[in-house]
Amino acid sequence: MLRALALLPLLWAGTAVAATPVFDVHVHLHDGEKSLLAYEAEVEAAGIELAGLGAMWFGGPHQALQGELDEMRAGNDSVIALAAKHPEVVPxxxxxxxxxxxxxxxxxxxxxxxxxxxxxxxxxxxxxxSDPRVEALVRRAGELGMVVLTDNANILPGDSEKLFNLVARVPETKFILAHIGGLNFRFWNVLALVRTADGFAMDNLYFDISGPVLLAADSPIEAEFVWTLRNVGIDHVLLGSDYPQMWLDDTVDALEKLDLTDEEKAKIRAGNAHRLFGR
Structure with a gap:
């Protein structure tokens, strides 16, 4: 109830949150279709037009651990079935x-x-x-035409540095790094220099801004965050909420506050995801 009341000012003000459709690339559906319907109801209540969502069943340390193959297959089958029923879902x-x-x-x-x-x-x-088995897996994913989404919240030692090297070693695979390095987002400004080297375009690398964008908007680090988005390339930035830990309306509202052009915001809200996923 309190959540619904909090949304009313957005609806009454006709805010720019709902200006263009939004593609949320980072949604956890812990309870399958029940979670999907709850998520979509909240998005609709916020006045957001949903262009699509990337939905995953995996979302906790008790899941998808080594050797739990039956659970993984069942979880994978659940999102495949969900996408067959709900065309807005990218499984x-x-x-x-x-x-x-x-x-x-x-x-x-x-x-x-x-x-x-x-x-x-x-x-x-x-x-x-940095384990060779990880490289073998993501290389095969690229051969199968799959995009690899992996966490980059920088809560592990050397997180961004190891991911940089992995992406560089497997240029045929497209990667989405979730959370754009957390509060270590500054690291990724190195791409502006890296791309001056012959053969080092790293155009297989994308970022979702779930999490850090909430901290950056209206903060002392906002200008630096925007500078980073432009250095990694606006065409390689995606919108993700990390629902249910974080909310899509809060994420879209934070994006709207950033000192980006309308064209840049439209690409981040949905345009880049449509292009990446071919939708």
Missing amino acids: IATVHPYDGQAALDELARVAAAGVAVLKIHAHTQRFDV
Whole structure:
């Protein structure tokens, strides 16, 4: 009830939050369709036109751990079935890199079923990004035409640095780094220099801004955050909420506050995601 009342000023003011459709690339559906319907009801109540969402079943340290193949397959099947019923959903599957050939087999299975995004999470799945098995997995994902979404909240030592090297070693695979490095987003300004080197375009790298954008808007670091978005390339920035931990209306409102052009905001809200996912 309190949440609904908090949304009323947005609706009455005709805020720019609902100016253009929004594609949320980072949504956790812990209870399948029940979670999806709750999420979409909240989005509608906020006056946001939803262009699509990237939906994953995986979202906690008790899930998708090494060797839990049956649970992974069941979770992957659940998002595949959900997307078949709800065309706005881009299904996101997961495997564990340390499961070796079994992980590669499951990856091929979900790709054949139409899944175009793989989610892996070094912190909750407890793997090292620099492990050769991770590289083998993401390389195969790229061969299957899948995008790899992985956490980059910078809560593990060397998180951004290890991901930089992984992305550079596997240029054929497209990556989305969730949370754009957390409050270590400054690291990614290095791309402006890296791209001056021959053969180092790193145009396979995308970022979702879930989390840090909430802290950056109307803050002392806002100008630096905007500077970072432009240095990594506005065409490579995506909107994600990380629902239900964070809310889409708050994320869209924070984006609207940033000193970006309307064209830049439109790309981040949905245009870049449409292009990346071919929708």
